[in-house]
Amino acid sequence: MQYKLAIIGFGNVGQGLVQILRDKGTELSKQFGADFRIVAICDLLKGSVCNPSGLDPATLLDVVAATGKIETMSAPHHGWDALRTIAESGADVVVELSYTDLKTGEPALTHLRAALNAGKHVVTTNKGPIALHYAELKKLADAKGMEIGAEGTVMSGTPSMRLGLELLAAAGVSRVQGIINGTTNYILTQMESGMTYADALNEAQAKGYAEADPTGDVEGYDAAGKAVILANLLMGATLTMNDVDRTGITGLTLQDIESAKAKDERWKLIGKVEKSGGKVSASVKPTRLPVTHPLASVGGATNALTFTTDLLGDVTLIGPGAGRLETGYAVLGDLLAIHRRFGK
Amino acid sequence: MQYKLAIIGFGNVGQGLVQILRDKGTELSKQFGADFRIVAICDLLKGSVCNPSGLDPATLLDVVAATGKIETMSAPHHGWDALRTIAESGADVVVELSYTDLKTGEPALTHLRAALNAGKHVVTTNKGPIALHYAELKKLADAKGMEIGAEGTVMSGTPSMRLGLELLAAAGVSRVQGIINGTTNYILTQMESGMTYADALNEAQAKGYAEADPTGDVEGYDAAGKAVILANLLMGATLTMNDVDRTGITGLTLQDIESAKAKDERWKLIGKVEKSGGKVSASVKPTRLPVTHPLASVGGATNALTFTTDLLGDVTLIGPGAGRLETGYAVLGDLLAIHRRFGK
Numbered sequence: 001m002q003y004k005l006a007i008i009g010f011g012n013v014g015q016g017l018v019q020i021l022r023d024k025g026t027e028l029s030k031q032f033g034a035d036f037r038i039v040a041i042c043d044l045l046k047g048s049v050c051n052p053s054g055l056d057p058a059t060l061l062d063v064v065a066a067t068g069k070i071e072t073m074s075a076p077h078h079g080w081d082a083l084r085t086i087a088e089s090g091a092d093v094v095v096e097l098s099y100t101d102l103k104t105g106e107p108a109l110t111h112l113r114a115a116l117n118a119g120k121h122v123v124t125t126n127k128g129p130i131a132l133h134y135a136e137l138k139k140l141a142d143a144k145g146m147e148i149g150a151e152g153t154v155m156s157g158t159p160s161m162r163l164g165l166e167l168l169a170a171a172g173v174s175r176v177q178g179i180i181n182g183t184t185n186y187i188l189t190q191m192e193s194g195m196t197y198a199d200a201l202n203e204a205q206a207k208g209y210a211e212a213d214p215t216g217d218v219e220g221y222d223a224a225g226k227a228v229i230l231a232n233l234l235m236g237a238t239l240t241m242n243d244v245d246r247t248g249i250t251g252l253t254l255q256d257i258e259s260a261k262a263k264d265e266r267w268k269l270i271g272k273v274e275k276s277g278g279k280v281s282a283s284v285k286p287t288r289l290p291v292t293h294p295l296a297s298v299g300g301a302t303n304a305l306t307f308t309t310d311l312l313g314d315v316t317l318i319g320p321g322a323g324r325l326e327t328g329y330a331v332l333g334d335l336l337a338i339h340r341r342f343g344k
Numbered sequence: 345m346q347y348k349l350a351i352i353g354f355g356n357v358g359q360g361l362v363q364i365l366r367d368k369g370t371e372l373s374k375q376f377g378a379d380f381r382i383v384a385i386c387d388l389l390k391g392s393v394c395n396p397s398g399l400d401p402a403t404l405l406d407v408v409a410a411t412g413k414i415e416t417m418s419a420p421h422h423g424w425d426a427l428r429t430i431a432e433s434g435a436d437v438v439v440e441l442s443y444t445d446l447k448t449g450e451p452a453l454t455h456l457r458a459a460l461n462a463g464k465h466v467v468t469t470n471k472g473p474i475a476l477h478y479a480e481l482k483k484l485a486d487a488k489g490m491e492i493g494a495e496g497t498v499m500s501g502t503p504s505m506r507l508g509l510e511l512l513a514a515a516g517v518s519r520v521q522g523i524i525n526g527t528t529n530y531i532l533t534q535m536e537s538g539m540t541y542a543d544a545l546n547e548a549q550a551k552g553y554a555e556a557d558p559t560g561d562v563e564g565y566d567a568a569g570k571a572v573i574l575a576n577l578l579m580g581a582t583l584t585m586n587d588v589d590r591t592g593i594t595g596l597t598l599q600d601i602e603s604a605k606a607k608d609e610r611w612k613l614i615g616k617v618e619k620s621g622g623k624v625s626a627s628v629k630p631t632r633l634p635v636t637h638p639l640a641s642v643g644g645a646t647n648a649l650t651f652t653t654d655l656l657g658d659v660t661l662i663g664p665g666a667g668r669l670e671t672g673y674a675v676l677g678d679l680l681a682i683h684r685r686f687g688k
Contacts, residue, residue, distance in 0.1 A: 020655065030401060089486075128546055157656050159511035167503035167511070170372060170676055245464035297641040311364065311673040312501050312664055328457055329655040332514055 002035045002344040003335065004052075006091035006120075008082045008111050009098035010043035010070060013125055013152070015061065016328025017095065022057035028332075034339040038330075040089035042082050044098070047071030050079055052090045082107065087116050090321040093338065095331055096124040102216070102225050102241065105129035111136075116140045116148070121342075123334040125152030125327050131241065134232045147341060149334025150233065152182060154226045155303045157329030158319030162337065164234040164307060172310030176234060177261040177272035180226045182321040183209045183217040183268045183300035184249050189299045191257045192266065197250070202243040209301055219248035223271045227282040230285075230305075237280035245283040252286055260288050266296045294318075345687040346379045347679065348396075350435035350464075351424045352455050353442035354387035354414060357469055357496070359405065360672025361439065366401035372676075378683040380676075382435035384424070388442070391415030392424050396434045426451065430458050437682065439675055440468040446560070446569050446585065448669060449473035453481075460484045460492070465686075467678040469496030469671050475569040475585065478576045493678025494577065498524055498570045499647045501673030502663030506681065508578040508651060516654030520578060521616035524570040526645035526665040527553045527561040528593050528613045533643045535601045536610065541594070553645055553666075563592035564628040566613045571626040574649075575617040581624035589627040596630055604632050610640045638662075 007014050021028075021036055029035045037053045042048035049055065063073045071078055077088075086094050094115035096108050098237045105128035112129055115122045118135065124130065129137065130150045141148040151161045164173060179185050186209050190200035201218070204210035216222050224244040231237040249269050260267055270287040273280060289296040294316045298304040303321030306314050320326040351358050365372075365380055373379045386392035393399065393414045407417045415422055421432075430438050430447045438459035440452050449472035456473055459466045460481065468474065473481065474494045486490040495505045508517060523529050528551050534544035545562070548554035568588040575581040593613050604611055614631040617624060633640040638660045642648040647665030650658050664670040675680045 024516075031514070057476070117597070122510070142496070157515070158659055159507070162511050163503070163507065167506050167677065169375070170680060171501070171673055172368075292641060292643065294638075294641055297636060297638055300634065311669050311676075315502055315661070315663035317661055320656055325655050326657070329515055333511065336514060 001033060001339065002037055002338070003093055004037050004039045004091045005093050005095055006040040006042070006085050007095045007097060008042050008085065009096065010041050010064065011047050011097065012324045013327040013331070014041070014097045015064065016324035017331045018057045018060055020088060020325060020328050020332055032336060034336065034341060036335055037115060040080070040085045041070055042080060042085040043070065047078065048077045048085060049073050050080055050082050050085060050089045051075040051077070072155065084116055085116060086090070086120070087154065091120060093121040093123060093335065096122060096126055098126065100126050101128045102131060102221060105132040109275060110234045111134055112137055113140065116144055116146055119144055119146065121338050123149040123331050125227065125330055127153045127222070127225045131228040134229070135238050144263055147338045149337060150229065151333050152327050152330025153229050155305065155319060155321050156327040157333060158317060158321070159333055160305050160317055161233060162249050162333065163317055168309060168312070169309055169317060171312050173234060173307050174310065175272065175274045175308035176305055177270055177300050178231050178295055178305035179268055179303050180271045180305065181217055181223040181269060181338070182303055182320065183214070183222070185298065185303070186301045187218070188249065188257070188267055188269065189253070191252070191254060192261065193202045194254070196254055218250050220246045220269065223269060223284040227271040227273055227284055230271070231280045231282050231344060235273060235275050235280045239280065239282055243282060246286070247285045249286055249288065255284060264291045265289060266291055268295055345377060346381055346413045347437050347683070347684065348381050348383045348433070348435045348439050349439055350384040350386070350429050350433045351382060351439045351441060352386050352429065353440065354385050354390050354408065355441065356373055356385070356668045357468070357671040357675070358439070358441045359408065360668035361675045362401045362404055363670050364669060364676055365403060369401065376680060376683060378680065378687060383435055384429045385414055386424060386426050386429040387414065392422060392429060393417050393419045394421035394424055394429060400486040404648050405656065414675070420465070426455050427458055430455060431462060435464060435514045437465040437467060437679065439467060440470055442470065444470050445472045446475060446565060449476040451524055453477055456481055459483065460488055460490055462487055463490065465491045467493040467675050469500070469674055471497045471566070471569045471573065475572040478573070479582050487670025491682045493681060494573070495677050497573050499649065499663060499665050500667060500671040501677060502661060503646065503677055504649050504661055505577060506677065507661055512651055512659060515656050517578060517651050518654065519616065519618045519652035520574050520649055521614055523612055523642050523647050524615045524649065524665065525561055525564070525567040525613060526647055527558070528567070529647070530645045531562070531614065532596070532601070532611055535596070535598060536605065538598070540598055541596065546673050558652070562578055562588045562594050564613065567613060567628040571615040571617055571628055574615070575626050577616060579619050579624045580658065580687035583624065583626055587626060589629070591629045591632055608635045609633060610635055612639055614639070
């Protein structure tokens with residue numbers, strides 16, 4: 001079965017996905033009977049290119065590496081904007097990877113609506129539209145008989161959403177909590193070894209974990225967006241960003257870290273969603289955990305989620321929370337889920 | 345969609361499954377559109393009962409709790425042996441939960457063959473036939489267009505097999521390693537807090553974690569069976585029990601534990617399967633891990649597996665490795681997978 005992909009946004013994640021398709025395309029086709037063909041890519045800065053009969057992944061990566069653009073690649077169509085790409089590229093699946101805006105969800109929201117309205121499946125790693133407008137998008141997708149994949153919005157390609165949605169769905173998930181922001185976990189891990197908050201933040205910025213303006217990470221907004229996603233996708237809630245009881249890590253001092261350490265405890269920024277009496281609540285808070293707690297041993301930029309269930313008790317998943325190939329794999333996971341559902 | 349289940353073996357796991365169906369049957373039907381109806385149960389000691397139009401789960405549990413038997417429950421048919429139950433109960437799915445024999449795989453092997461040959465799906469938590477004869481059973485299942493579910497053979501209901509087989513299948517799994525025997529992990533955890541091996545074993549026996557003859561656990565045979573299953577199901581290998589490089593924990597002294605502890609390390613019995621140059625190898629060995637390793641913090645009877653993949657690096661799953669409801673949930677997970685595949 002062949003799937004034609006239009007990719008909106010060609011940054012790290014998009015390039016990671018194209019790299020996976022370049023390196024594993026033949027194997028995927030053999031292993032799963034799914035042939036994922038890129039027919040269009042559109043990026044605000046790098047330009048756009050469309051070939052309804054397929055764009056070669058290796059050439060795409062070479063061209064963007066050499067020129068920083070994709071406009072220069074030979075193809076029947078160039079210069080289409082995102083909406084024209086969605087409408088006219090002949091894609092079956094729109095992969096939305098444009099930049100994240102946790103205030104409006106735009107421009108991704110408009111792209112996703114257009115794609116679903118046009119009867120195309122959508123896959124996104126973009127937290128904005130999923131945290132802010134999932135209920136509307138899901139309703140639209142269901143009405144159109146389409147799939148909406150959002151695995152990469154939490155824990156990148158570590159299959160946390162599908163673990164919760166598919167494999168633990170019948171176990172009765174009452175609480176999901178964990179480390180869902182790698183930047184702050186990296187900073188806290190460095191502070192454990194004696195570094196000040198300022199130095200740890202500088203190092204995180206130097207390594208590319210934290211942005212120049214680190215507010216989104218260190219004040220817990222990124223984690224809060226993910227908590228909303230967990231609540232709404234896994235527990236059928238309709239929370240908004242304002243419903244999250246949110247505290248970041250900027251108030252934590254080296255002394256706080258040391259005094260926890262002296263009691264064999266560790267500070268972690270824990271995102272938590274909990275169902276109780278039919279109501280779902282969400283929080284993001286620095287939390288002291290005993291070092292023996294499974295989440296306490298999760299260091300550096302790694303993420304982890306513990307699902308508390310009726311039938312299995314606690315089940316914890318630990319894995320990467322970011323990265324080019326890692327997040328590209330999230331998209332692939334969603335594409336394969338579409339294939340499992342529709343590719344018969 | 346309705347599925348008629350014949351359950352062979354009505355010990356802890358079978359009763360756990362029936363309890364889940366009693367408590368969650370209506371919800372499962374609403375949530376997944378799958379109606380799992382028990383039409384027969386057959387147990388060597390408790391007798392057998394069959395009603396092609398369905399046996400009430402609550403009554404089954406009450407009767408077995410009150411009398412230790414199921415023969416006394418009113419139903420059209422009693423006294424059928426396992427093979428007659430498989431052949432004549434009208435079941436669509438045979439749930440094989442008889443006792444485990446890691447030397448021959450019998451009698452479960454005969455039951456599974458009979459069920460598949462009769463065109464019925466099979467689900468089992470029984471390590472024997474899966475560790476010893478998976479390739480043959482899988483071939484038979486494929487030839488008949490039937491499913492063979494074995495989630496509960498490793499980590500009970502913690503969905504480790506489906507994580508590896510479905511969610512990480514495209515990530516390129518090259519190694520799977522972890523704590524797959526809860527009894528030995530419990531003993532090692534107790535020894536960490538200063539208990540001798542003999543005392544810890546006694547305690548594990550008192551708590552029902554270890555059997556009167558603990559050889560299967562402490563010499564690593566149980567873990568070796570699970571390693572074979574991981575190799576053959578997740579990596580397509582055809583290993584046998586003899587291919588596993590196996591060492592148990594009986595050689596570990598309190599002094600070994602203490603000397604590791606002094607270096608911030610911990611002994612764990614690690615089962616490992618690894619693919620290298622097209623060849624799959626398997627081992628079970630006491631291994632010293634730094635306390636910061638994700639597997640080192642897994643204490644007590646909890647199990648854990650780390651999947652090493654091309655695209656995601658390490659992904660670790662931690663959860664229960666035994667238990668009545670926990671292993672019952674493994675069966676339910678496999679039943680729902682059958683429903684996902686065939687219930688359209």
